[in-house]
Amino acid sequence: MTGKSDFQSVRQLLAAGDINCQDLTQQYIEKINEGDKKFNAFISILGEMAREQAVAVDRKMAEGRAGRLTGMIVAVKDIISMKGTRTTCGSKILKNYISPYDATVIERLKAEDAILIGKTNMDEFGMGSSSENSAFQPVKNPYDLERIPGGSSGGSAVAVSAGMAMSALGTDTGGSVRQPAALTGVVGLRPTYGRISRYGLIAFASSLDQIGILSQTVTDCAEILQVIAGRDDRDSTSSDQPIPEYNTFLSRDVKGLQIGMPSEFFGEGLDKEIKQEIDKIADLLQNGGANVREVSLPHADYGIATYYLICTAEASSNLARYDGVHYGFRKDHLTELESMYTITRSQGFGDEVKRRIMLGTYVLSAGYYEAYYRKAQKVRTIIRQDYERVFKTCDIIIGPTTPTTAFRLGEKSHDPLRMYLSDIYTVSAPLAGVPSISVPIGKDSKGLPIGFQITAKPFGEGQCLRVAHWIEKNINHQ
Amino acid sequence: MRIQKEDVEKIAKLAKLQFSEDEIEKFRGHLEEILTYVNKLNELNTDGVEPTYYVQHAGDVMREDRVKPSLPREEALKNAPAQDKGFFRVPKVIDQT
Numbered sequence: 115m116t117g118k119s120d121f122q123s124v125r126q127l128l129a130a131g132d133i134n135c136q137d138l139t140q141q142y143i144e145k146i147n148e149g150d151k152k153f154n155a156f157i158s159i160l161g162e163m164a165r166e167q168a169v170a171v172d173r174k175m176a177e178g179r180a181g182r183l184t185g186m187i188v189a190v191k192d193i194i195s196m197k198g199t200r201t202t203c204g205s206k207i208l209k210n211y212i213s214p215y216d217a218t219v220i221e222r223l224k225a226e227d228a229i230l231i232g233k234t235n236m237d238e239f240g241m242g243s244s245s246e247n248s249a250f251q252p253v254k255n256p257y258d259l260e261r262i263p264g265g266s267s268g269g270s271a272v273a274v275s276a277g278m279a280m281s282a283l284g285t286d287t288g289g290s291v292r293q294p295a296a297l298t299g300v301v302g303l304r305p306t307y308g309r310i311s312r313y314g315l316i317a318f319a320s321s322l323d324q325i326g327i328l329s330q331t332v333t334d335c336a337e338i339l340q341v342i343a344g345r346d347d348r349d350s351t352s353s354d355q356p357i358p359e360y361n362t363f364l365s366r367d368v369k370g371l372q373i374g375m376p377s378e379f380f381g382e383g384l385d386k387e388i389k390q391e392i393d394k395i396a397d398l399l400q401n402g403g404a405n406v407r408e409v410s411l412p413h414a415d416y417g418i419a420t421y422y423l424i425c426t427a428e429a430s431s432n433l434a435r436y437d438g439v440h441y442g443f444r445k446d447h448l449t450e451l452e453s454m455y456t457i458t459r460s461q462g463f464g465d466e467v468k469r470r471i472m473l474g475t476y477v478l479s480a481g482y483y484e485a486y487y488r489k490a491q492k493v494r495t496i497i498r499q500d501y502e503r504v505f506k507t508c509d510i511i512i513g514p515t516t517p518t519t520a521f522r523l524g525e526k527s528h529d530p531l532r533m534y535l536s537d538i539y540t541v542s543a544p545l546a547g548v549p550s551i552s553v554p555i556g557k558d559s560k561g562l563p564i565g566f567q568i569t570a571k572p573f574g575e576g577q578c579l580r581v582a583h584w585i586e587k588n589i590n591h592q
Numbered sequence: 593m594r595i596q597k598e599d600v601e602k603i604a605k606l607a608k609l610q611f612s613e614d615e616i617e618k619f620r621g622h623l624e625e626i627l628t629y630v631n632k633l634n635e636l637n638t639d640g641v642e643p644t645y646y647v648q649h650a651g652d653v654m655r656e657d658r659v660k661p662s663l664p665r666e667e668a669l670k671n672a673p674a675q676d677k678g679f680f681r682v683p684k685v686i687d688q689t
Contacts, residue, residue: 214667308648321646350653351646419630430607437608439680441671451685455608468609469622472600475607476623489633491643496636498644530622531629547647572648 118277121186121334128175128185135175135185139168139229142187146232146278152259154251155272157192158200158233171227181226183341186334188223189279191270192233193240194325195314196220203316204236204248204266207436207443207462217314218349219283219325219342226341231279234269238464239433240287240318242266243536245294246527247466254523255298257562261520264294267328271298274328281329281338287319288421289515289540291326292552296515296565299554301335301582303327306549306572308353310339311346317432319425322544332553332583336360339575355573363580369403371581372508378414379513379539387558388514395555395566396512398588399581409508411500414542416493418534421541423477423490429467430474436462469530494545501546505571510581514539515552515565539567549575553582555589593631595624 127133143161150156174180190196193203195213197220202208216224223230237247245253245268253268255261256276263272267284271294274282284291286304295302304326315325325342329335340361345354375396380389400406438444438458445461448454463471477486504511517538526533543550549572552565566585570577600620604611611619665678674681 211671214663214670306648307646347655350655351648353648413636416633416636419633422626423630423633434608438673439682442673444673449683451683452608454683456610459608460610463609469619471607471609472603472619473623473626476599476603476627479603479606486630488643489638490630491645492638492641493633493636494644495641496638498647531625534626545644 118330119280120330121280121337122331124185124280135168135171135229136165138185138187139164139231142231142278149276149278153254153256153272153276154235155253155269155276155278156189156232157202157204157235157250157269160199160230160232163199164229164231167224167229171229174227183223183226183228183337186228186337187231187280188228188338189232189234189270189273189282190220190230191236191267191282191284193236193285193316194219194283195316196230196233199233201233201316202249203240204238204250205463205467206249207459208441209249209443211442213314215314218311218346220314222342232273234267234273234282236269237266238467239316239429240266240285240290240323241429241466241470243289243293243533244521244526245269246523247464249464252523255520257299258520258560261522261562262297264297264516264520266290267326268294270328271295271300271302274298274300274330281327281334284326284328285315286324286326286544287322287425288544289537291328292515292540292550292565292567293537295328295552296554297520297563299563301329301332301551301553302565303335303339303551303575303578304543304549305339305343305575306353307544307547308351309343309355309549309573309575311344311349311352313346313348319428320432321428322425324544332579332586333361333364335551336364336579353573358576360576360579363576364583366580367402368399368581368584371399371404371510373399373404373406374409374504374508374511375406376411376414376504376511376513377408378411383517383538384514385518385558388517388519388564391556391564392512392514392566395585395589398585399512402584402588406512409504409511411504411542413493413497413500417497417542417545418538420490420493420497420545421537422473422534423486424494426470426474427478427487428474430471430478433467433471438462466530497542498546501542501548509570510577511569513567515567516540519558519560519562519564543569548572549578551578551582553585555585593624593628595620595627
């Protein structure tokens with residue numbers, strides 16, 4: 115993983131006039147053209163568009179009116195709409211779909227002069243934990259090309275991990291930013307539901323979907339969050355909670371911080387080496403003046419079941435729109451409407467998407483709604499209350515991001531339930547509506563990255579960033 | 593939790609999907625396994641618990657009812673697989689029995 119630069123160092127080079135945005139952009143385009151043959155992290159490389167943008171940003175710099183993200187090279191998960199570019203969601207059904215408008219996050223990044231370099235590969239519609247469910251090609255982990263990079267934002271994670279972008283946007287419904295961040299050794303933040311507008315984000319599970327940030331450093335993550343957070347009239351679920359200056363959190367230490375370690379996250383199924391590394395960081399925090407103690411989230415074990423009932427129900431409804439009428443793929447030469455819908459959908463969607471639509475349709479169907487869907491929403495309340503109880507006495511909750519490091523390609527792709535269980539530590543934050551970050555803390559004996567997860571109260575992104583940054587500064591990376 | 597072939601066919605029809613015989617058996621097995629797993633929620637007593645629909649629910653969000661610019665028709669139709677005189681075109685749906 116050589117030749118990685120973070121935004122802060124590039125910013126200094128730009129300010130000193132040692133480089134301009136056009137050269138920088140060109141370097142990254144070349145890096146992607148060359149490097150991505152191995153990884154399949156990108157679905158579209160936006161070379162022309164990025165070069166034009168760089169020319170405009172250089173002009174603005176010369177006039178002294180460039181934005182705060184000048185020089186930030188950003189990759190965007192291919193589920194976020196960007197005007198005039200293909201947005202495939204990793205699906206055959208949207209293979210040729212061109213977004214007619216910009217998502218709010220894209221507008222905001224452009225307004226601050228970030229360079230948008232390409233659209234990244236992913237599990238189809240965000241459904242998966244390995245990026246093998248892409249209709250195009252599976253994404254490979256830069257630390258071992260035989261292994262998965264995690265998912266569903268696997269392309270975004272690899273773009274950052276392999277130095278093909280400084281940061282990337284992903285989306286996190288049940289862990290799709292944090293899990294691939296952990297498995298590829300980068301920072302991944304899932305903000306509070308409502309912190310970032312979802313306008314222009316193509317929906318998978320609307321009560322859980324949230325745009326997140328993958329980056330090489332915590333500082334860069336904070337920079338992007340500052341720009342894209344905030345209320346948007348076009349998303350009525352976006353929050354008008356005040357936005358703090360996130361970088362003010364980065365200079366704070368951890369003295370006096372009350373930290374909870376849920377015993378449920380350290381039981382059977384957690385890899386021994388990961389446990390060891392997490393314990394080391396807990397000691398580091400304790401020695402840094404924090405008060406680390408064991409807490410309980412007694413219903414954590416019900417997270418996966420609750421999550422998969424709610425997300426599949428919402429997905430079956432959201433994905434009803436792909437009918438071959440308004441946009442996307444339509445099977446040719448069909449003369450009858452009903453079979454046009456059915457054949458278009460059956461040929462356009464991949465297996466995991468079909469499986470989730472089927473499960474969601476089942477749990478919403480007459481006679482099962484109360485027993486499954488309503489039941490899951492009630493358990494969601496109980497899980498949320500567990501978090502509320504712990505946060506009465508704790509500032510943050512820590513633990514592993516994933517139960518294992520990156521697994522092999524094909525290892526779980528034929529066993530959906532086993533694949534679902536790889537989200538065991540990430541699904542409860544979205545259910546409870548709290549923000550959570552994964553920060554790299556080292557590697558296992560196979561040389562594969564390990565992620566450390568920090569979860570805070572609703573709208574406590576500042577605390578996540580503060581502790582993640584403190585850890586980043588205070589550990590010695592191998 | 594038993595799922596029958598007929599259940600899969602019924603759900604497929606509702607979801608507007610179709611499967612080969614082999615696929616039906618595969619999906620039947622997966623659905624059965626996943627539904628058996630999620631049945632663990634029945635271990636919990638949820639009597640009197642309010643369901644959570646949205647985590648940050650602040651009540652209804654109102655806005656002024658004002659006309660604002662929206663996508664021009666040509667733009668909105670650009671991605672349509674078939675269009676005709678400013679409309680989406682679909683196979684004929686009337687005069688069929």
